[in-house]
Amino acid sequence: MLRSCAARLRTLGAVPGPARRSFSSEKATQKDYSLPNPSWTKDIRLLYDQFMKKCEDGSWKRLPSYKCKSTQRVQNFRNLFLDTKFVEEQTPKAQIFTRSLEEGLGFEYVMFHNEAEKRVVCVFQGGPHLQGNHGYVHGGAIATMIDITAGTCAVLTGGYAMTANLNINFRRPIPLCSVVVINSQIDKIEGRKYFISCDIRSVDEKTLYSEATSLFIKLDPNSLK
Numbered sequence: 001m002l003r004s005c006a007a008r009l010r011t012l013g014a015v016p017g018p019a020r021r022s023f024s025s026e027k028a029t030q031k032d033y034s035l036p037n038p039s040w041t042k043d044i045r046l047l048y049d050q051f052m053k054k055c056e057d058g059s060w061k062r063l064p065s066y067k068c069k070s071t072q073r074v075q076n077f078r079n080l081f082l083d084t085k086f087v088e089e090q091t092p093k094a095q096i097f098t099r100s101l102e103e104g105l106g107f108e109y110v111m112f113h114n115e116a117e118k119r120v121v122c123v124f125q126g127g128p129h130l131q132g133n134h135g136y137v138h139g140g141a142i143a144t145m146i147d148i149t150a151g152t153c154a155v156l157t158g159g160y161a162m163t164a165n166l167n168i169n170f171r172r173p174i175p176l177c178s179v180v181v182i183n184s185q186i187d188k189i190e191g192r193k194y195f196i197s198c199d200i201r202s203v204d205e206k207t208l209y210s211e212a213t214s215l216f217i218k219l220d221p222n223s224l225k
């Protein structure tokens with residue numbers, strides 16, 4: 001699947017010629033986008049501070065976030081599931097979708113992981129370029145944030161996984177530039193199947209914006225290569 005995707009992009013001319021960057025040189029230029037920046041409102045800063053306090057006893061961990069992932073985990077993923085040629089051609093242009101918009105205009109977020117509780121919480125501020133209906137965050141952007149929060153929960157619990165199914169109920173529209181809390185947790189694990197539920201609430205927890213259930217499948221190196 002991923003091999004054929006690379007071939008299609010080559011045909012369309014969407015990828016440049018070979019450019020090599022080593023793992024270590026990528027890492028040296030990485031900026032951590034999960035740290036506060038001037039676009040963050042006081043709500044997201046407040047929640048960030050609250051979760052950072054919870055991190056002090058080690059029960060929660062802030063997850064760093066990069067535009068182009070070059071962590072050891074990603075390196076292992078590449079080795080297991082992608083062919084080398086694909087990696088060499090894609091690396092210079094590839095970016096994490098949610099980090100590809102300018103600071104403050106798109107997806108501003110920080111995630112925290114609680115290993116014991118198998119939970120990932122994401123504090124999310126949806127910027128003006130995520131507008132769907134006038135004044136509200138686009139449903140696709142909401143789905144994206146649910147997917148990466150639940151996906152991170154799956155990957156950190158069980159290893160490399162992909163979304164097989166995602167069901168979302170949109171209960172209330174999320175105002176653009178507001179801050180919401182996305183809470184995901186593993187409900188059940190059956191072999192390679194990870195069932196994860198997710199909800200999105202307002203900072204004061206009074207408003208339920210969306211709720212979702214999802215199925216992630218732990219990847220089998222033999223079925224993708």
Ligand SMILES: CCCCC/C=C\C/C=C\C/C=C\C/C=C\CCCC(=O)SCCNC(=O)CCNC(=O)[C@H](O)C(C)(C)COP(=O)(O)OP(=O)(O)OC[C@H]1O[C@@H](n2cnc3c(N)ncnc32)[C@H](O)[C@@H]1OP(=O)(O)O
Binds near residue numbers: 073155161192215
């Ligand atoms: C994902 C990248 C990970 C990168 C890791 C790197 C760093 C990690 C760090 C932090 C985390 C970062 C990011 C967060 C992660 C993800 C967010 C983005 C996620 C995505 O953006 S992801 C794109 C959309 N996603 C796809 O593009 C998937 C297309 N799909 C497939 O590639 C295959 O479909 C696959 C691989 C899913 C399974 O394929 P397969 O061959 O391995 O397994 P198989 O088909 O045998 O299914 C095994 C058992 O699951 C059952 N099953 C399968 N599908 C089902 C369904 N839909 N409903 C109900 N049951 C289902 C079968 O019925 C069988 O059940 P049984 O064993 O009981 O018979």
